[in-house]
Amino acid sequence: MSFPRIALLAAALGLSACNGPHAYIYAGGSQASVQRTISVPRGSTASLGFAAKINPDCTRADSPDRVTLTQAPSQGRVDIRHESGYAYFRPANPRSRCNTQRVPGTKLFYHANPNASGTDTFSYDWYSGSGGVAHFTVSVNIL
Secondary structure, three states: OOHHHHOOOHHHHOEEEEOOOOOOOOOOOOEEEEEEEEEEOOOOEEEEEEEEEEOOOOOEOOOOOEEEEEEOOOOEEEEEEEEEEEOOOOOOOHHHHHHHOEEEEEEEEEEEOOOOOEEEEEEEEEEOOOOOEEEEEEEEEEO
16 A cells, blocks of 8 residues: 555544654545564663644544554553654644644553563554554564
């Protein structure tokens, strides 16, 4: 799936992804699959990204996103936190004025166990409040 199709409804939904691949979630029942590889030293934490679904006035949109871990990692853990962060919207998006302030959203983190080694894998689904879903599979190289 090409990047332009994945980003298709980012402007309409007010979705933003930072600190990771720009994989925006479709609306209306559409789906996207994203595979990603990260490297993490054992015993350390990696940020998987931040996404915000906001209105043009920088407030949280009425239909929030939901993130579900579908396959847990075997050598660490994933934290899903609903907290504020900095989003990025392209200049043509009316929400781009929100890029300079913290906005409500969702952050994901992977924590490698202190005794972890080799590789780890986990998956999660990111459901948009408007009916779309992105299926993420993350491969972790533990250093």
